[in-house]
Amino acid sequence: MFKKMTSALLITAMMSPMAAFAQGTVTGAPLAPGASLAPGAPLAPGAPLAPAAVAVLQPADQVFTNGVVYTVDRNRNVEQAVAIRGDQIVYVGSSEGANKYIGKTTKVTDLQGKMVLPGFIDSHTHASKTTGLIFSIDLFDGGSIEEYVATIKAFIKEHPNEPTLQGRGWTNPVAPGIGPRKEVLDEIDAKTPIALTSDDGHSLWVNSASLALAGITKDTANPEGGIIERDPKTGEPSGTLREKAMDLVLKKIGGYTIAQYKSGIEEYQQKAVERGVTTVRDPDMLRYPNVLEAYEELAKENKLTIRFRNAVTANPDKGPEQIADFVKIREREQYPLFQVNAVKIFMDGVVEGATAYLEKPYEHKETNGELIWKVDNYNKTAAAADKAGFQLHVHSIGDASTRIALDGMEYAEKQNGAHDARHSLVHLQLVNPTDIERFKKLGAVGIVQPFWFMQEDGYYDEIEVPYLGQERAEKEYPMKSFINKGVHIASSSDYIVTPEFNPLHGIQQGVTRIADGETDPNKIANPDERATLADMIASFTIDGAYANHVEDITGSLEPGKKADLVILDQNLFTTPANKIKDVQVLLTLVEGKQVYQSQAGEKK
CATH class of the missing domain: 2.30.40.10 (Urease, subunit C, domain 1)
Known part of the structure; x- marks a missing residue:
């Protein structure tokens, strides 16, 4: 990559x-x-x-x-x-x-x-999704529709009797706009449901059998917080589903077993320790069935080798009433190496799907993106989670999304009083500079992915500049601005979105902000945001510990x-x-x- x-x-x-x-x-x-x-x-x-x-x-x-x-x-x-x-x-x-x-x-x-x-x-890593790399179609090494087709056919040849075919790893630049088409998959297998998640986890490529299984037709309305991409001439579903629309198919197809998730988590642990990773946050509890149970069984069996401080995913179709169930989960999952201490909120989508929520519309289409939560419901849910002692762990890509996320944290503080909450906002691709001061004021933590700090081939020129415009694209992924204001910034990989999650690679990218092999100084991504080496080491150690409320036991080398x-x-x-x-x-x-x-x- x-x-x-x-x-x-x-x-x-x-x-x-x-x-x-x-x-x-x-x-x-x-x-x-x-x-x-x-x-x-x-x-x-x-x-x-x-x-x-x-x-x-x-x-x-x-x-x-x-x-x-x-x-x-x-x-x-x-x-x-x-x-x-x-x-x-x-x-x-x-x-x-x-x-x-x-x-x-x-x-x-x-x-x-x-x-x-x-x-x-690693303060935001989908460790449990290693399961998909073992038990489904792995498209991460492909770079074209033709390569994906070859990989899918090879998998089917080795697994001829699968009731459904699932996979992950196709990338949006190979099919910009409405995304890859169902007809490509129909030519491979028109009868078996096929559902392939994009590398960023925010889009789903399906065939006609999957659409039929979910009952998605030309007349199906977009679900709130989601998009059913459609053929511009016929209006028929084209084969790509964005954000909440993905769930229409995924809920029908089902997921992996507890045993399969346990295998995936154990394989992730081996990858992690080889890279020096000793503590992580996996934010996918409850979003997929059997993940929480897999962690629980591994903890009881003493098979966890690194420390997990995970997050349960809140449902935007529900409100503050769901926090009571999260409290029960937290009370149950109190193991030395496995605890649940945060609530994950998907506030918006991603730029490549035109679903990140922006203050100003996208350049290529008349939309500001998708706000997945209703503002009032988010505020009340945030306040309830804060009152119950949870950290908020908010996915926020767009500048408008981040402002709304901060508003909810401010609302929670007014309702419950100021305390050492350390709510976090994850990704932060675009941030209004005036909101950086609010991070400091609210004690919020930024969780970034320095692996992405570059003008990446296939993304920057083909998606980020055309979708955002040159001015916004040049201001992506601030980091040093936060550090200069005294905001705690923790680094992470967002594995498996970032397939190679070695923190040393992330440290390098945070320092250089330029793609491997590139020699043009103009290709440095937002150069004023380059961090020092000391900054980057801290972001993967003591600031990561701070972000996860474990700085009293790890993150620095000190007696005790x-x-x-x-x-x-x-x-x-x-x-x-x-x-x-x-x-x-x-x-x-x-x-x-x-x-x-x-x-x-x-x-x-």
């Missing part, structure tokens, strides 16, 4: 000397152990220290020495060593100071200058916190900006337990 990044020389040329130094493209002198790091400054390991004859305290189980330990604590301290006892960090400091925690049974690892970071946090950490083979602050995604995770610990070790890490 993404190409190789441009060279460090290009990135440096586009910055002032100090800015280039801050982005890690220029190497500086080592910091002394115990020094603090100003955001963006380079770090280097201290020299290995000889063991001192010191009295041993209660021994640690594990001690890592002679590393570049970037704590991401309040002062962004840089240390050399970490000591772990049980599931907690008991010491962070110099290698010499760590000697007092080394006993006869302590496992001691000399890091030889490798980097240690807190475990990465859970031992969630990753070891990298290189120091990010001396790595060229366009090479950050190539840095390797050697070891991942969750609460002191080794959940991943690379072969390279074993050899070293």
